[in-house]
Amino acid sequence: xxxxxxxxxxxxxxxxxxxxxxxxxxxxxxxxxxxxxxxxxxxxxxxxxxxxxxxxxxxxxxxxxxxxxxxxxxxxxxxxxxxxxxxxxxxxxxxxxxxxxxxxxxxxxxxxxxxxxxxxxxxxxxxxxxxxxxxxxxxxxxxxxxxxxxxxxxxxxxxxxxxxxxxxxxxxxxxxxxxxxxxxxxxxxxxxxxxxxxxxxxxxxxxxxxxxxxxxxxxxxxxxxxxxxxxxxxxxxxxxxxxxxxxxxxxxxxxxxxxxxxxxxxxxxx
Numbered sequence: 001x002x003x004x005x006x007x008x009x010x011x012x013x014x015x016x017x018x019x020x021x022x023x024x025x026x027x028x029x030x031x032x033x034x035x036x037x038x039x040x041x042x043x044x045x046x047x048x049x050x051x052x053x054x055x056x057x058x059x060x061x062x063x064x065x066x067x068x069x070x071x072x073x074x075x076x077x078x079x080x081x082x083x084x085x086x087x088x089x090x091x092x093x094x095x096x097x098x099x100x101x102x103x104x105x106x107x108x109x110x111x112x113x114x115x116x117x118x119x120x121x122x123x124x125x126x127x128x129x130x131x132x133x134x135x136x137x138x139x140x141x142x143x144x145x146x147x148x149x150x151x152x153x154x155x156x157x158x159x160x161x162x163x164x165x166x167x168x169x170x171x172x173x174x175x176x177x178x179x180x181x182x183x184x185x186x187x188x189x190x191x192x193x194x195x196x197x198x199x200x201x202x203x204x205x206x207x208x209x210x211x212x213x214x215x216x217x218x219x220x221x222x223x224x225x226x227x228x229x230x231x232x233x234x235x236x237x238x239x240x241x242x243x244x245x246x247x248x249x250x251x252x253x254x255x256x257x258x259x260x261x262x263x264x265x266x267x268x269x270x
Contacts (some may be wrong), residue, residue, distance in 0.1 A: 001104050003157075004032040004083030009072035012091035013043035014046045015203065018127070022094035022200075024056065027043045027050075031082055031100070031270035035091075036073035043239065044091075066150075069167040078163045084159045092203045093154040096121075098200045103157050103200035114162055114190040115182075118155040118199035125186075125205040136249050138192045139184075144229060145245035149179045151192075155199040162190060176215035180224045187228075 005023050016035075021034045037044055044062055051057035062082075067073050078225045079084060085107060089095065099118075106116050117138075124132040135150050138141065142150065154180075157178060167185060186192060229241070253259055 002030045002032070002083040002088060002099055003028060003085045003103070003202070004081035005089050006074055006077030006081060007029055007033065007035050007089050007091050008038070008070045008077070009035055009040060009044055009091040010038040010070075011040045011044065012125045013040060013047055015092040016044055016047060016090060017088055018094045019091050020057075020060065022099075024059070024262065026095065026100040028100050033057050033060045035060065036077045037062060037064035038069075038073055039064060039066040040238075043253045048127065051192060053166065068124070068171055069174045069237070070167050071171045071173060075168045075171065078168070081163070083158070084160055086160060088153045088156055088158075088230055089200070090154060092205065094201050094203075095154075096198050096200055098197075102195050102197045102199060105245065106193075107157070107159070110193065112191055113193045114159050114170055115185065115192040116157050116195050117151040117168045117192070118195040118197055120152045120200045120202050121198060122200045123203050125203070127203075130204065130262050132198070134196075134256070134261060135194060136252045136256075137194050139160050139185050139248065141241070142245045143179075144225065144248055145188065145241040146244065147221065147246070149176075149182075149221075150249060151178075151182060152202050153178045154202050155195075159256075176220040176224055179221055183224070183228055197199075226230075236260065 005075065007016075020033070023031060035048060037048070048060075048062045048064070052062055063076075064248060067076070083198075085103065087103075102118065103116060109115065115137070119134045121132050124130055133152070135152075138151075162185065167181075167188070167190075169181050173180055182192070
């Protein structure tokens with residue numbers, strides 16, 4: 001199985017090299033890495049230009065031009081990707097060693113599954129470990145009603161057929177496009193499952209949208225939730241499924257011992 005990785009990028013040059021290395025060091029000779037840059041003005045372009053004509057970076061293809069945002073860049077990359085499996089890696093995140101091995105094995109053993117997501121760690125700007133995040137098995141109810149998207153996009157891999165069947169991110173969404181996309185895929189009948197391995201490092205830093213625009217992202221999520229569920233259109237009734245989703249996620253993580261490892265100094269190698 002050939003893997004394509006799509007990386008949207010905008011002024012994340014100080015982290016991009018780690019993302020690039022994390023793909024190259026998977027030692028997959030057939031991998032394809034597409035960088036869709038939105039017209040960065042930092043060190044991104046000099047970095048990408050420095051990779052040209054070097055054999056060890058022959059798997060990288062990149063384009064830099066203004067776009068309407070992350071969703072447009074990702075859609076362009078998904079449309080160009082040639083792999084059987086397609087991963088979404090933001091420029092400030094990175095894959096962990098062995099990630100592709102776990103992903104390929106999971107897809108080969110589960111031909112009916114269309115999307116896999118995995119566990120991950122949280123790291124800071126300098127790459128220091130903050131938390132280990134072991135997640136729950138897939139639940140549409142929790143996906144729809146929980147205030148936090150528990151499927152980290154940096155651990156998510158799709159079968160190519162999803163995009164061949166014209167499923168794309170909504171370019172009008174800029175913060176919760178992944179949440180809306182996953183719900184739409186599930187409602188269309190695509191199957192999602194979890195890989196119980198640490199696949200990636202998700203970086204928290206002051207410039208990231210996850211840290212900088214928390215309230216805006218939450219507002220966009222709530223707006224999508226209201227359009228997908230008649231229950232949440234009624235303010236009081238909407239609190240019931242949201243509370244239930246939070247309890248379901250908390251209970252499963254507690255029973256599986258995930259909270260015991262969340263603050264370990266270092267994750268177990270996988």
